[in-house]
Amino acid sequence: MRIECRHSDHRKMSTTGRLCAIRSFSFAAMCFIALLTSTFAFAQSSAKDDAARIIALEHTWNRAIEAKDTKALDQLLAPTFVAVDTDGSLTRKGEFLAGIKAPSYQPAEASYEDIRAEVYGDAAVTVGIFRIRETQKGKRITQRQRFIDTWIREGQTWQCVASQVTLIPAKQAPG
Amino acid sequence: MKKLFSAAAAFLAIASLPAFAQNAANDEGGRVLGLEKAWNHAIEAKDTKALDQLLAPTFVAVEIDGSVASKSEFLASIKAPEYQPSQAVNEDMSVQVYGNSAVVVGIFRIKGMEKGKPYVHRERFIDTWIKRDSGWQCVSSAATLITAK
Numbered sequence: 001m002r003i004e005c006r007h008s009d010h011r012k013m014s015t016t017g018r019l020c021a022i023r024s025f026s027f028a029a030m031c032f033i034a035l036l037t038s039t040f041a042f043a044q045s046s047a048k049d050d051a052a053r054i055i056a057l058e059h060t061w062n063r064a065i066e067a068k069d070t071k072a073l074d075q076l077l078a079p080t081f082v083a084v085d086t087d088g089s090l091t092r093k094g095e096f097l098a099g100i101k102a103p104s105y106q107p108a109e110a111s112y113e114d115i116r117a118e119v120y121g122d123a124a125v126t127v128g129i130f131r132i133r134e135t136q137k138g139k140r141i142t143q144r145q146r147f148i149d150t151w152i153r154e155g156q157t158w159q160c161v162a163s164q165v166t167l168i169p170a171k172q173a174p175g
Numbered sequence: 176m177k178k179l180f181s182a183a184a185a186f187l188a189i190a191s192l193p194a195f196a197q198n199a200a201n202d203e204g205g206r207v208l209g210l211e212k213a214w215n216h217a218i219e220a221k222d223t224k225a226l227d228q229l230l231a232p233t234f235v236a237v238e239i240d241g242s243v244a245s246k247s248e249f250l251a252s253i254k255a256p257e258y259q260p261s262q263a264v265n266e267d268m269s270v271q272v273y274g275n276s277a278v279v280v281g282i283f284r285i286k287g288m289e290k291g292k293p294y295v296h297r298e299r300f301i302d303t304w305i306k307r308d309s310g311w312q313c314v315s316s317a318a319t320l321i322t323a324k
Contacts, residue, residue, distance in 0.1 A: 080271050082280050088299040088321030090280065118233055118314065120305045123276035125315045127235050127243065146241040148317040150303045152273045161271065162278045164301045164317035168241035 051117040054124050054151050054158055061160075062110040065132075070097045078152060078159040086145060086167040106135035113144070122153040130165060144168040204270040207277045207304050207311055214313075215263040218285075223250045231305065231312040239298055239320040260287035266297070275306040283318065297321045 057076060064072035074097065081093040091099065099105060115128030126149045133142045145165040151158045210229060217225035227250065234246040244252065252258060268281035279302045286295045298318040304311045 082278070082301070084280075084299045084301055084317070084319050085323075086319065087323040088297075088319045089323040090299060118235075120276065120314060122274055123303070123305060125235070125303055127237070127315070144241075146237045146243060146317075148235070148237055148301065148303075148315050150276075150278055150301070150315070152276060161273065162280070162301045162303065164237070164299075164319060166237050166239060166241045166317060166319045 047119040050119045050124060050153075050158075054117045054119070054126060055115055057151070057158060057160075058112065058115060058126055058128075058149070062112070065100060065107050065110045068100055068105075068107070070101050073097060073100060076160055078154075078161045080161055081159075082162050084164040086143070086165050104137050107132060108135070109133040124151040124153075124158070125149070126151070129168065144170075200272040203272045203277065203306070203311075207270050207272070207279060208268055210304070210311055210313075211265060211268060211279055211281070211302065215265065215283075218253060218260050218263040221253055221258070221260070223254050226250060226253060229313055231307075231314045233314055234312075235315050237317040239296070239318050257290050258287070259289070260285055262286040277304040277306075277311070278302070279304065282321065 060072065061076055063069075064076065077093050077096070079093060081096065083091045083096050085091065109132070111131050113129040113131055115126060117124055117126045126147075128147060130145045130147045131142070132145065134140075144167075146168055147163060147165045149160050149164075150162040152161050213225065214229055216222075217229065230246050230249070232246060234249065236244045236249045238244060263283070263285050266282040266284050268279060270277055270279045279300075281300055283298045283300050284295070285298070286293075288294070297320075299321055300316060300318045302313050302317075303315045305314050
């Protein structure tokens, strides 16, 4: 769309010109607002898409834990990945994968009771409650853990760079 | 000769790019670690105004009991009269910068009084920081009590 303002008479310039200028300005302002609104809407829907993508990756992570599928986990975790376990110990990616692979670790069910994601451009943070039913060294346990995961986008791929879990005592209601 | 010089200059410029990026990441990492120290001082002084600057509006914290707190709940807990921290230090900290994001891992040692009882805690933490126009702000902080030997 194009708006043209032609002025043949210079004496009329002051009134017509001003009108034209106002029209042009109004049009430009409308375009600017439309652009701003659509940019905002695009950014919002893009952030929503990313949040949904990351939550799907979190569910993939659970399936990989249940299947002890360290190859799938290797794809989900960045090389710089760090994890803090419920006892406060710190593990790097290699140790974390080895822990999943260990024959003494027998997860039966890994699920989320609650999960939400906040996207910040190429970074995202997920917060939720992770429920794990497993056998560890012959003992059957069920734990509810509050977690925070940090995800980073490299190109088109999201990978988790940090994960921390804190045990929720059995008596505590989910907060 | 001129061509050779130009090629060498271009090569040097390209070769120095990763070093420049590395330095920039180091600078940003240093800045974030500085903010972590400022956070500790703000806790010791119960300075919620300073904390308000450090924490993003969407900030979320996971406490050592597994409870989750929003920014306002976190600030209210710092302000509470029964919370009397005397010393807050980080024993060990490392930072990894990913563009406009940074992840800090460390051990937070806090000494104080709560509900009339003295306590000393060592907590492993992971904080995630996001760089905005106004500077770095923390968007999430998780703490887990260290019980591992």
